[in-house]
Amino acid sequence: MNASPRSWIAPTQTDIAREALAQIGTRSDITSIADNTVEAKYVTILFDPIRDFLLVDGDYDWSTRWVVPVAYGVPAPPWKYVYPYPPDALRIRQLIPLQFEALDPRPVEWSITGTDVTSTKVVTNVEIGYIYYTAAVDTMFWDAMFRQAFVRMLASALAFALENRIEASKVKLDEALGFAGIAKLRDM
Amino acid sequence: MSIESVINQSLDRIGYKRHLGNIWDGSPAARIALNAWAETRDALLVRTKPEWARDDIPLEVLKSAPPYYDEQAPWDPDLHPDLPWLYEYAQPDQCLVPLALKPRPHTLPIWRPHAMRFRVKTDSSNYVLLGNDPAPILTCIVHTHDPDVWYEDFTELMIVTLAKKFEVALGHPTGKQQEPKDANDAR
Numbered sequence: 001m002n003a004s005p006r007s008w009i010a011p012t013q014t015d016i017a018r019e020a021l022a023q024i025g026t027r028s029d030i031t032s033i034a035d036n037t038v039e040a041k042y043v044t045i046l047f048d049p050i051r052d053f054l055l056v057d058g059d060y061d062w063s064t065r066w067v068v069p070v071a072y073g074v075p076a077p078p079w080k081y082v083y084p085y086p087p088d089a090l091r092i093r094q095l096i097p098l099q100f101e102a103l104d105p106r107p108v109e110w111s112i113t114g115t116d117v118t119s120t121k122v123v124t125n126v127e128i129g130y131i132y133y134t135a136a137v138d139t140m141f142w143d144a145m146f147r148q149a150f151v152r153m154l155a156s157a158l159a160f161a162l163e164n165r166i167e168a169s170k171v172k173l174d175e176a177l178g179f180a181g182i183a184k185l186r187d188m
Numbered sequence: 189m190s191i192e193s194v195i196n197q198s199l200d201r202i203g204y205k206r207h208l209g210n211i212w213d214g215s216p217a218a219r220i221a222l223n224a225w226a227e228t229r230d231a232l233l234v235r236t237k238p239e240w241a242r243d244d245i246p247l248e249v250l251k252s253a254p255p256y257y258d259e260q261a262p263w264d265p266d267l268h269p270d271l272p273w274l275y276e277y278a279q280p281d282q283c284l285v286p287l288a289l290k291p292r293p294h295t296l297p298i299w300r301p302h303a304m305r306f307r308v309k310t311d312s313s314n315y316v317l318l319g320n321d322p323a324p325i326l327t328c329i330v331h332t333h334d335p336d337v338w339y340e341d342f343t344e345l346m347i348v349t350l351a352k353k354f355e356v357a358l359g360h361p362t363g364k365q366q367e368p369k370d371a372n373d374a375r
Contacts, residue, residue, distance in 0.1 A: 059215050093214025094222075103333035105191070105211050107223045132214045 010140035016151060017043040023155035024168060042161045043154070048136070050153050054146065054180055055134055056091045062143060064093065065135040069128055075113070079123035085112065089133035092122060098129040149179035189335045194343060195221045198350035204358055220357045221350070228349055233329055234285050238342055241332045242287070244325050247277035250316060270309065273318035277326075279308070285329040289319050 011019075013033050021029065021039060030040045033047070055063050069083035085092075095108045110124040122131065142150070156172035159165045196207045199217055208218050211225065233241055253274045257263045269276035279286065289304040306319040317326065335343060 061209065061213070061215075064213070094212055094219070096212050101333070103191070103335075104226055104331075105222055106226055107219075132212070 011142075011147065013043075013047060013139055016139060016147065017047070017154065019151045020154035020158055023151060023172060024159040024163070024165070026158075026162065039158070039162060042158055046154060046157045046161070050157065051150060052090050052136055054150055054153065055136060058146065058180060058183060059091075059093060059134060060143070060146060060183075062141050063134050063137045064132060065089075065137075066130050066132045069122070069131050071127070075121070075123045078125070079111070079113075080125045081123065081127060083122045083124070083128060083131065085120040085122055086131060086133050086135075088135050089131075090136055091134040092131060093134060094132040095122070095124055095126075095128045096130040096132065098127040143183070145179060145183035149176050149183050152176035152179055189338075189343060191225065191335060194335055194346055195225070195350060197347045198354055201347060201351035202355045202358070204354065217354065217358060220354060224350060224353045228353070229333070229346065230284060230331070232342065232345055232349060233332060236342065236345065237285060237287070237329050238339065240337065240339055241284075241329045242327060243282070243330045244290075244327050245280045245283065245330075246292070247280070247289075247317065247319075247324050247326050249275050249322065250278050251276040252322075269318050273307070274320045275318070275322065276309075277317045277319065277324070279315040279317055280326065280328070282330045283326065283328040284331050286317060286326055287329065288327045289317075289321065289324040290327065291321050292323055292325055 014030065017030060017033055017040075020043075026039070028037070028039055030037055030043065033040050033043050065086070065088070067086045069086075071081045071083055073082050075082035092110070092112065095110050097108055100106070108124060108126055108128075110122055112120060113123050114120050122128075139147075152172045153176035156169045156176055159172060160169040191211055192208050195211065195217070198221075199207060204217065206215065206217065208215065208221065211218055211222055251267060251269045253268050254261065254263070257268075263271060286306070286308055289306045290301070291304065304319060304321055304324060306317055306324075309316050309318055332338065335346075338346070
């Protein structure tokens with residue numbers, strides 16, 4: 001038995017790229033996103049940035065990860081604590097204080113800063129117990145509505161990149177934004 | 189009833205389909221709720237002063253007036269309460285709104301109850317109370333954080349008030365706003 005809870009629908013990057021190619025009506029196909037065809041080359045270029053954009057836009061529950069951060073260094077005023085930015089984070093969603101009253105939750109202020117050229121940091125005024133963030137999760141965890149939004153946005157970019165079809169690209173982009181709008185409201 | 193279930197009912201009120209799993213989950217609605225929750229709850233407690241949030245708390249004297257004062261023994265604001273009050277008390281941490289002072293009863297029942305004057309004053313960083321009884325009891329609205337303790341009408345008020353804040357912050361129009369303004373819009 002496969003351990004994956006979504007094994008029956010788990011698509012790969014290649015499956016999703018094929019779906020996008022089908023959406024723009026191209027007759028060419030790819031066997032893998034590394035198969036050295038022009039289509040595969042553009043899919044490789046476009047896949048991650050589009051995925052990251054849609055994930056950041058949507059704050060989907062299934063793309064949530066958390067980390068227990070360790071404070072280090074001294075931040076610039078007015079901040080009191082500095083934590084490393086999680087390396088796989090696309091966006092910080094929430095900091096949870098080390099100590100808080102469950103029935104009296106209070107907001108935590110924070111900011112993202114780069115105090116040197118090599119790293120980004122999270123600065124805040126309270127000690128932090130957890131950082132919740134959006135991560136670029138594998139395609140097997142995507143829900144069906146997000147997948148449809150992604151496919152259409154990828155199709156929009158491929159229509160322009162492969163065939164210079166500006167009108168088709170616009171139509172697919174509009175569809176993608178519509179699907180993404182529904183997907184992020186229907187999450188959970 | 190949990191904090192999240194109150195918030196989710198507010199989201200339902202504006203037709204927002206994505207519910208919160210937890211107020212700390214970092215979703216757009218959760219961030220707005222986290223910002224608004226404590227302030228909205230306390231503001232409604234202050235405004236409605238519900239019976240179930242009232243409590244009696246004995247006060248602790250911080251300063252008391254001297255037996256007399258004159259030019260040789262002047263009134264010292266560091267040691268004495270504001271004139272003409274005899275005592276200054278710490279406002280208890282759990283007190284949200286002071287309502288009344290009463291003396292500690294020596295015998296019961298109290299046949300001739302009378303109101304005791306008092307005033308709230310902001311010390312350098314805290315609220316303090318001024319009065320004339322050496323050991324009074326303060327009746328006040330206390331911080332009541334647990335939604336399980338709230339009466340249903342207060343819960344409903346909280347839902348409606350949060351919904352108004354969500355409506356603005358999440359950009360979701362209410363059903364009323366979605367109605368056509370006139371016959372032309374209705375077509």
